[in-house]
Amino acid sequence: MFQKDLFKDKVVLVTGGGSGIGYTIAKHYLQLGAVVYIASRNAEKIEKAIAELKEFGDVRSAIADIREPEQIQKLADKIKADSGRLDILVNNAGGQFPSAAENISFNGFRAVVNNNLIGTFYVTQIMAKTFFIPQKDGNIVNIIANIFRGFPGMAHTGAARAGVDNLTKTLAIEWVRYNIRVNAVAPGIILSSGLDTYPPAILKGITDGIPNKRMGTMDEVAYPVLFLSSPMASYVSGETMYVDAGNHLWGDQWKM
Ligand SMILES: NC(=O)c1ccc[n+]([C@@H]2O[C@H](COP(=O)([O-])OP(=O)(O)OC[C@H]3O[C@@H](n4cnc5c(N)ncnc54)[C@H](OP(=O)(O)O)[C@@H]3O)[C@@H](O)[C@H]2O)c1
Numbered sequence: 001m002f003q004k005d006l007f008k009d010k011v012v013l014v015t016g017g018g019s020g021i022g023y024t025i026a027k028h029y030l031q032l033g034a035v036v037y038i039a040s041r042n043a044e045k046i047e048k049a050i051a052e053l054k055e056f057g058d059v060r061s062a063i064a065d066i067r068e069p070e071q072i073q074k075l076a077d078k079i080k081a082d083s084g085r086l087d088i089l090v091n092n093a094g095g096q097f098p099s100a101a102e103n104i105s106f107n108g109f110r111a112v113v114n115n116n117l118i119g120t121f122y123v124t125q126i127m128a129k130t131f132f133i134p135q136k137d138g139n140i141v142n143i144i145a146n147i148f149r150g151f152p153g154m155a156h157t158g159a160a161r162a163g164v165d166n167l168t169k170t171l172a173i174e175w176v177r178y179n180i181r182v183n184a185v186a187p188g189i190i191l192s193s194g195l196d197t198y199p200p201a202i203l204k205g206i207t208d209g210i211p212n213k214r215m216g217t218m219d220e221v222a223y224p225v226l227f228l229s230s231p232m233a234s235y236v237s238g239e240t241m242y243v244d245a246g247n248h249l250w251g252d253q254w255k256m
Pocket residue numbers: 015016017018019020021022039040041042045064065066067092093094095096115119143144145146186187188189190191192193194195
């Protein structure tokens with residue numbers, strides 16, 4: 001679908017690239033010629049992913065917790081030493097759990113916001129200051145979620161992702177002077193490893209509320225990420241692209 005060498009010699013960091021959507025995004029960048037660093041907290045998971053992905057191209061390990069600025073800076077230093085530059089950051093790492101708002105503990109709420117919003121900011125600022133700002137060139141794609149009508153059933157991640165949605169707009173304007181584009185992709189319900197932790201009762205009949213009655217695939221999330229970070233989207237910044245078959249306009253995200 002995309003030209004074979006679209007990302008030739010580009011250096012890409014995909015957080016959460018060891019599994020699910022991030023893994024699939026990493027695979028596509030590799031197939032299109034990029035050098036790809038995949039980040040996660042779990043070294044074993046990353047080694048397994050690298051063993052599978054290396055047939056597609058130059059994939060490298062990036063062990064770091066996005067909640068820990070010192071680890072992120074060390075990762076940036078490693079990428080600088082090994083590759084000399086970074087061209088594209090995909091902020092995909094994240095996680096949450098379904099719960100009625102009144103049952104979310106303060107610790108649980110803080111943990112999700114800390115990971116999905118604050119961790120994303122740490123990675124973004126550190127990669128921008130280490131690479132994109134001095135290079136006067138960079139590209140950021142934030143993976144958020146369907147927060148268009150709030151996020152009933154997951155108040156913590158709704159609040160955190162809305163924060164990233166707003167950050168996407170702000171940074172797109174503040175950093176235009178450094179030639180950095182910032183966009184977001186908001187997936188609907190995607191058949192991925194991320195759903196493994198959800199109770200089956202929540203997922204039962206979930207496709208009834210999706211306009212085209214099916215979940216999205218991981219490839220269907222990866223394609224818009226590739227597009228937004230490519231020269232084909234050189235006049236697109238500050239946008240959030242919903243990848244949910246119109247679910248943000250109609251239908252239930254979760255059964256309440
Ligand atoms: N699947 C969906 O329907 C859906 C819909 C909307 C949005 N999303 C979002 O899309 C992203 C990918 O989801 P997925 O479905 O592919 O789930 P997944 O397989 O659970 O992927 C999440 C990845 O994030 C990494 N991660 C989480 N916290 C991290 C941290 N503090 N530091 C570094 N890495 C961390 C995890 O790796 P480690 O645990 O090894 O660190 C994991 O590889 C997530 O942000 C998810 O919330 C998913």
